[in-house]
Amino acid sequence: MKKYKNPPQSQWSTLTQRPTQSFAEIEETVKSIFKEIQTKGDTAVAKYTSLFDGIKLENFLVTENEIKEAEKQVLTEIKDAIALAKSTIYKFHSAQKTSKIEVETTKGVFCWQEKRPIQKVGLYIPGGTAPLFSTVLMLAIPAQIAGCDEIILCSPPDKNGKVNPAILYAANLCGVTKIYKVGGIQAIAALTFGTETIPKVYKIFGPGNQFVTVAKQVATQFGTAIDMPAGPSELLIYADNSAIPAFVASDLLSQAEHGTDSQVILVSNSQKLIDEVEKEIENQIQVLSRKEIAQKAIDNSKLIFIEKENDALDFINEYAPEHFIICSKNEVYFINGIQNAGSVFIGNFTPESAGDYASGTNHTLPTNGFSKNYSGVNLDSFSKAITFQKISEQGLKNIGNAIEIMADAEGLQAHKNAVTLRLNALKNE
């Protein structure tokens, strides 16, 4: 662990830096696979599934039978846990519905804004040893609430051509329209262009390895929207002497086990707490199944003593963490002052893992400082706002002249003319 004491502001830009990720070398690979899938469709998808996932598939679509089979395989206790998580996530995201906003901006000029669902969305769920069925909940539930017509899920098959049953169970439970056994670059490309069997979508969501990350970036060059740019996961904890060192250590470790490149930071005004957390980490890490991964992330973690709370807050806003835990007597100060964070966890009994699974907030969040300019996934991520306006004859009389003057000043005579014609018609009535 790396320790810092009241680091001067001149050092902050270094301290808040993330590891630079350069994907230039894989971009060409990604682009060539995109080109192949654009022109050859399913044939190319099958080729790369065989190459990367080691399985030759005739059909990518998961059948009704496979879903029924998966339902039998998922343990009751996992189904119950999923039901609870679904309930809290559903409640929190439903509450984010906005109603039509209507304003008569001036007499006779009626303007309103309405949200309409993105009609076709694609959800990418990675495969591998850790089947992220929780991410299925986080993406499919708001997509369903928003009213997306087609919710397409892609997840890579294992060597036997199967997708993890918990993923299938959660997808079916949360209104996913169709599930395809396709992973990696080929999945993102198929969702971007559409193939004979896999539909083209308008927006792609979900996490993935570096190939999926680059593929999503490339997808945007073909007009497909994505949830947000990706980077390694992060946690910053602010804790004072009201925090419980063992709890703080357990949260830092839960972040550290995600990957060797996970970003783990503790900021505190208590040197005693920092020392105790350090000891707790050393104890707790011993028994973890992903100890080696966690150890590498912990080695790069930062323990930062900052004496004054306002300096700490400034530093945290400069860092802009994905996850931000506040364990402080002055929690209200930090709640009100935080400007840049993905999701905030408050108090000794709010571990980050609560938000990862079951509190109801979304776990798809901006990393890499992107909480300065991006929201985490929320209900609005699955819709777009459309504005409407209807102007009465009186309304056009009220604003028509202003439009004519402004259009004229901008040199756009036909814009002016569209109003003049109408105003003249009204004069002649």
Added chain:
Amino acid sequence: MKKYKNPPQSQWSTLTQRPTQSFAEIEETVKSIFKEIQTKGDTAVAKYTSLFDGIKLENFLVTENEIKEAEKQVLTEIKDAIALAKSTIYKFHSAQKTSKIEVETTKGVFCWQEKRPIQKVGLYIPGGTAPLFSTVLMLAIPAQIAGCDEIILCSPPDKNGKVNPAILYAANLCGVTKIYKVGGIQAIAALTFGTETIPKVYKIFGPGNQFVTVAKQVATQFGTAIDMPAGPSELLIYADNSAIPAFVASDLLSQAEHGTDSQVILVSNSQKLIDEVEKEIENQIQVLSRKEIAQKAIDNSKLIFIEKENDALDFINEYAPEHFIICSKNEVYFINGIQNAGSVFIGNFTPESAGDYASGTNHTLPTNGFSKNYSGVNLDSFSKAITFQKISEQGLKNIGNAIEIMADAEGLQAHKNAVTLRLNALKNE
């Protein structure tokens, strides 16, 4: 004008196609200027300002004196028009404020979502013959309502080193923090990296030529967000025999004068209306100052007869227009059914130019089919949603077991452990 009669659905993908824009050849130029500005700052900005704008500037910052001077130069009638537009835009965008969304998702688990402003935003306003001061209003007003700390505006200087007075006046009126006389690629690069005098921002808004468009795309590769991808402006009108041909023609022409690549489409179930609109266009175009530009766009415009309203609606949703005018007896059918559009204009007295200037809706809208997956600029474009959660001891007892089970099933033991430690502490109490 190109005419189509009940085009079969197999033809729709061709009919809804936009001109493909390939910027590959200028991307290298843009990237090399970015690199130079990243390393050399103001010196490089001055170099490219001299090269592209033909003026050597010592200072890019617009001074208080220059703003005062501009205020004197802007005509009173323009000031009055701006005041009216400011008032309607302010009303409509203020109404978009959302309050904190709070939900107790299950007993003891308190979740909420709050919007926080993006702290630093950059507004780009093109220069040239048509000074787009209306775009200043459309971007600066919601930025100010959202509460952005720094609202930076860049606009290119003319040969005398001045920015158009109406732009300066509008910017000062609408709370822009600082105005810089910098345009083109060098402006976008300066806002992306920051220089000695120009601040780095987190998100860049605004229109521009192909160099600015590519520069904004490149900016995203350095972590800066942008409002939306850009393409040529578009208008699709649905009109039946309740529409007034002269008005419809004037709207099509107001779109056509934007540029030779403007997309202009009329869909109608009345052949008579189509014929009359065609004649009106031929008449009205003669007197336009931008006649040559408009003529080229009109030559490529499409007049499409579609007999059935439901087919027309399907076609329009497939096209996903930036601007959509409805002049139909059945306007409610189209209002309710439109899924993909930037902004919608309803009735004979609602010309598109009303939304461009003074109705109150925003005129920065998704083109090129992007209304399928992007919103136009609105209040939320200037903020991000942050989620918060605070869990009581009882709350953690309620959801803790579900978290443990899910984390375990995903193979994330440290995530489980963060909950187990806390639940054990509560048992021992």
